[in-house]
Amino acid sequence: MPEKKAVLMQGNEACVEGAIAAGMRFYAGYPITPSTEIAEQCAVRLPQVGGKFIQMEDELGSMAAVLGASVTGVKAMTATSGPGFSLKQENIGYGCLAEIPCVVVDVQRTGPSTGLPTSPAQGDYMQARWGTHGDHPVIALSPSSVQETYTLIIRAFNLSEKYRTPVIFLMDEIVGHMREGVVLPSPAELIINKRHISYRDGANKQCYFVPEGAYVPAMKPFGQGERYNITGLAHDVSGFPTGSNAVAGDLFTRLMEKIDHNLDDIVRVEEFMLDDADTAVVCFGGTARAAMSAVLEARAAGMKVGMFRPITVWPFPAAQLRARLAGLKRVLMVEHNYGQMLLEVQRVAAEKLPVGFLGRIDGTVISPADILKKLREMEA
């Protein structure tokens, strides 16, 4: 087979191409920097593959349109940045409770409110987990290169379909606006999860019926076959609201357990030069580029440093990090925020070893030299 040629692609563009490869055929959004290229590219590409693009009146409407499209049986996506991510939260919660698969891309920018629109940050990490109210299941993935954006967005769709839940694709301006050579895998190399559809025409017609031993009900496309109900209220297997605490409790518990009991399937990390390391730099998303550079420079200076990068950022890879602690003397959390993933790392590691922190919230990018300086301070 001839070697495949690389193509130059922007992170946001790779997000769209990967999503289309995953089967995404509906996009509704309200453009916002630094995610705008995702909407632009969807507007061009979706009609070419028989899909639909809608620019909605705002972010609330976009999220509602995505949920509506998904229940009819179409894989759907929206993209935004911090200010729009805030507005989408109410309907993301609806998607979690009503178990509507979809992918929500957040290309993070700096600051609260409208902040610094064109500058990178990772300040939505906790919002990705707790942005919508109530205990709810969350899967969030974060890519660190253009190539990984392509493959990981496919995984986002696969997990979303498999667990019937919105998946947050947590990008940052660094990766979203960066261009790199990408080698696109052929369709035969991709694993694409189809939606688990059931028309429920047999013995059990209940739309939220979950078979013994399973966590996720099969989905019945809305508008086909028998009518059923979808609500943001606690509901029983028929989809209609329930006042029963027992039924509601079972539902809320199942929603959490469908993620918590499948961590091995959902959680992925990248470990870089960690095997003989005494220091681990923990980071996610675009920050990994500076971290890997710093690790190599530190190694050249004789320091035993490696990198631990959650690819699945929610649920946080606690077991994977815990398993690494035995050989380590210290951990350094590096992120473009005021200390968010830091809280998770401290929860796992702080009782056993020192946890240092390097954060940045001024809109500039953390450099390898910044990390190296911090590593030297910690070693001293």
Add this chain to the structure above:
Amino acid sequence: MRYEMRFSGSGGQGVILASVIVAEAAVAAGLQTVQSQAYGPEARGGMCRAETILSRERIWYSKVVRPSFLLALTQQALDKYARELEEGAVVMIDSGLTIPEGLDEDQVLSLPILATARDEVGKLMTANIVAVGAVNKALGLFDEEALHEGVRRHIPVGTEELNWKALEAGARLVSDAQAAKFRRTL
């Protein structure tokens, strides 16, 4: 070896596109590359900079640390970025600009980029393509095939001839002696 390039000017001059075209040509030439940019919320005006990193090996850190090449099309950008250069960096500026203190004239290529685009090519908006032609001639980065591939992917269909003309006009601004002096091998 990692070769860091910065393209700077005012929003609307096309410096981001110039940087993208160099990255695109690099991919066509089989090199590794990372391209990125920084700009304010305005679509036009305001300082704008774009960066392209070239290498034969994997590129880890995705941002420029100290560029070995700087293109500056406005005085504001030149004054700011002339202070953040790798030793011996090549600086290409429009000849309407004043070389700031601290910058060795010997490392500066002062070329009539904007005037050439306006008067010779006939469209000021081709200034970024003129610049790309000059950059490529001066540094000897890519063969014509890779360079044309880089440009073709980012221009509207039907404007090829205009853009080839701009590339050639840019290349002619750099003398063979200058090209020999500033040539880079990656």
